[in-house]
Amino acid sequence: SQKIEQNSEALNIQEGKTATLTCNYTNYSPAYLQWYRQDPGRGPVFLLLIRENEKEKRKERLKVTFDTTLKQSLFHITASQPADSATYLCAPTDSWGKLQFGAGTQVVVTP
């Protein structure tokens, strides 16, 4: 069956450093991979989408890579700020737009 794995342990990082999150998937060939941010008690918020034929995508301080051979995506937050503290969800997506979410990785940025 399809499986999406994200770091289960919280990532504690100092302000100004780069946070790197990993998303691995098995038994799945997504057309896209999306990353969302979720704050406690709220719905996820879309951050970035990367297509299967793209290697890297950037948006402001965020960068995503997508390696379809390794079946892995890396998500980077550069120059992290306390406001970046949240849970980050990866979601491989099929060509019909069906998202399969991982359990998420909590990021805690301390001043």
Added chain:
Amino acid sequence: DAGVTQSPTHLIKTRGQQVTLRCSPKSGHDTVSWYQQALGQGPQFIFQYYEEEERQRGNFPDRFSGHQFPNYSSELNVNALLLGDSALYLCASSRVIYNEQFFGPGTRLTVL
């Protein structure tokens, strides 16, 4: 633009009862998806509606059903509630040609 709205915010039901949750998509969006999120887990895809028809379905029993109306709003119905149905139910809308989804705040369902 109000974004995606869901009602009610919270709901408490007992086992065996039935529940209906409602969702209004973001203006201009024609596709609605429903997700179930248990505590500490990522959202799990229930189903997706487009042009008033269920287009895709996740691994959920037939107790979970839905509907999409001509104005693109949607309902999620759950029959014969079980304790394990307690979760945050999220609605997300999108335009069919795009894949990024806009989520509502969710409905917190508690089954006693």
